[in-house]
Amino acid sequence: MGSFKWLISLMLLTCQVLRQARSIEESSHCTSVAGMVKLLELEDQLIENLSDYANELEKRLETVRRSIDSLRLENQKARSSTVDYLSNPLNSFSLIRRMNRDWVIWQLFMEDPVGVTQADKIQTLREEMPTSTDVEEAVTALDRIQITYGLKVEDIASGYLNGKQYPISVTALDSYAMGQILFDQGNFIRASRWIYQTLTWMESFKLPEPFLLAKDEVRTFYAETLLKLNEKADALKVVNIALTDKPHDIKLLVKKMEIEALIRTGTSNQQPQPKNPLSNPNRSPTLYEMGCRGMYPASTDSKLVCRYNSTTTPFLTLAPLKMEIVGLNPYMVIYHDVLSSAEIDEMKEMATPSLKRATVYKASLGKNEVVKTRTSKVAWFPDSYNSLTLRLNARIHDMTGFDLSGSEMLQLMNYGLGGHYDKHYDFFNATEKSSSLTGDRIATVLFYMSDVEQGGATVFPNIYKTVYPQRGTAVMWYNLKDDGQPDEQTLHAACPVLVGSKWVCNKWIRERAQFRSRPCLKK
Template identity: 70%
Template sequence: MRSSKWLLPVRVLLTYQVLLLLLRQAKGEESHCTSVAGMVKLLDLEAQLIDNLEDYAVELEKKLQTVRRSITSLRLENDKARSSTEEYLSNPLNSFSLIRRMNRDWIIWQLYMDDPVGISQVERIQELREHMPTHTDVEEAVTALDRIQSTYGLKVPEISHGFLNGKQYNVSLTVLDTYAMGQILFDQKNYLAAASWIYQSVVLMEAFSMAAPLEISKNEVRMVYAETLLKLNQHADALKVVNIALTDNPHDIKLLLKKSEIETMIRTGTNNAPPVKVQATGVPTAYQIGCRGQFPPSADSKLYCLYNRTTSPFLILAPLKMELVGLDPYMVLYHDVLSPKEIKELQGMATPGLKRATVYQASSGRNEVVKTRTSKVAWFPDGYNPLTVRLNARISDMTGFNLYGSEMLQLMNYGLGGHYDQHYDFFNKTNSNMTAMSGDRIATVLFYLTDVEQGGATVFPNIRKAVFPQRGSVVMWYNLKDNGQIDTQTLHAACPVIVGSKWVCNKWIREREQIFSRPCLKKRM
């Protein structure tokens, strides 16, 4: 009997996919690319899919072996008959067998050929699709790679060949990768960036061939490239691309129509493309300069390194290595604060519960997922376990602040191009629910749990300072001035990670309990 499972109507399959999408939206997108730790399970999932595909290949090979064995015996009998036709057919047994074969055997072969292979493997893929990245994940990944390129001034050809920020890696992008970049950037109306990626796809297609079933036609890529150039008002270049495509397919109707359309646009001077905003690429911003590590070193003689023995009585016995980074705002960097064992425990605590990071929105009065912050976080109360208790005690030793009423420890892991755009940590809301109980965020304490191979710095554009992640170190700065007013010099950002897994842990300290340790001073006239 033929399996009837594969005959499930297409309409039912589409309905199932729509319901699955709605269910995933209700549960919330996993946002795979925003955390390296979160992407680890995708490798395990891909391994399952590869094993499943191998099972499918085994099923195909079994069927192929059956067919080939049968071809050998069928060919042998047919050759025997055709070598001596009259003698063969004059024998009633041969005649009967031929008629029976032609009437029955070949109908069975037709059914066998029509019977699908790998039903169980297809169903397995359908089961795993719920855990696979969605189109939204791919869009976020494209945006992340584009963010890396623009922030660090990288070139598309170099990226596609694994040359990242001056270092060659043993990895490269395929035509499918670069074409997907171009397509999605085109859909996002980022035509200038899209053109670079689609052109790179054209270049790669000339150098490498693609195997079924993933191949794409050169003409398809060229047509999209021509459309992109039209969006950039580069009509003559678009016409050249179409003419090149016509050399391979001179009678292609779509190409001929597109050529006629472009020629008319050039002749009449018409422009149907909307105006395109092109960002200036010549002069990098202060933020980009900081991310690239190009801020000049400080020449302030008041900044120095020392062993801090004074902030708390405990430091008399166990002083901390402290580097004074800035005075306005006050900023210090502590070295070797966390041990490798503590870091490993913190990462183990956070990994199972990592969720997409959110940002407080004053307009709605609640935390929301935003594109300007791409990472995953996990929160832990001060008394969660002995390690969190010890960590908070260490923060008190470093800052001299009372942590009562302050926020929980927040552990974060950044993923593909993970970043946090320029922002302030203070709320600046005197009557807000966020500050009514414990006041505003007087200070930020940021632990670096890992080194980051490339990228991932914390930059302060207004004061032209950048702190690069060093495993076990801590940076601390004041968000409020001595008089309790907000300090706009504390504008900062987490630069996109190029290569590496960036783990941090931070603590926002509230001002209300610091009335004696850092009293509000009058502003000097």
């Protein structure tokens, strides 16, 4: 009997682990624009469900109908131009936040005998909705955009992104969620700015029912955030303003006494900020951020030219490729017009159903893991998957002259809200290299399958190079030196997507098959 109970416990634990793994890999709604399309379809179902509920509630009909009109207008606006809508980080963040939070409020609002059927439907659909983890990821993504591109909270809130005005702004619920989650993460400086933005919004606008957010609640939270920053005098001012509206509120009076006691005793309530110096919003940009912002100096190397490549393979004699030499140390070139529109459309259609959260291999654990430094969704395809993959690999051979035997599969990726890949190398470390039958990654070929309105560049901070996504182009660089040693100049990163949907396809080429085309040379 004891063994049976132990077996049941083990099965339950296994199910829980599998559910958690699924929620990490399959949820991750904000890590791919293509993946978020389903959210709009799901939201449309929820709106229709709400419409059914409204028909049964005549005494609350006006409130519900007004909400339906507002929700449907936004959803139809999104569905009429889905990619453009989801490409804007403010739309993406607001979609995820309202799907995670607003519909829970609607569920509570509808939990009345009259609306039992409609409430049950929302409950059924909640498994497909974003989780709290998704909202936290969306907050982190929007925060990453702000930090990387040096944007102001008030500009983001008004839809003014990196010098361009968009017809979108965040609501008090959006900015308050940003402040709450950043506060929970210990980022009190940035949290305070989003909470202040919430108060600014509430001075001019009013939230519709049932989304009632009280000013005193926001002010109290703002005061608490200021205390974490040891701004006691400012915190007291905020509480006093709140007391003008509610002079007898017990919680506000207690908070006032608490702050006054801290001021009298000189006690600090300041909490340590994250130790990472990059968390300071007033610092100078890093080399990586400079690249993302287009601040690298222009190259003056006269050897960097554009020409037709007709010599790498015999086929190029008949169909040369347009090649732009970007750098010589390491060797890096851009090929223009190497993908047709038809090929790009087929690649996207092929990849979309198979997209999964991208992972990074952890040598210490011997397995791949989801990490915060890489946010995108990916699909892998063998070289012989279909005629298109065969053509792509033949083209890569023409571009590089390399033998693709033993190289890795084609990897198609789509980046979502603030999607990025932090600084990394494509080559392996010495331990991993020695255990690989096909050798290290001698070269990388990266195809850009879409233009990106803002952001999404590939930057090489050690050599001050920035390559911007351009539909149909491909960038290729060597990861290893002539003697086969890793080239640390190839450190690179994918900047966060600011506005747009970034699609790429890459191929990592292994070294062992290149002993004839590029032998290891001794210095």
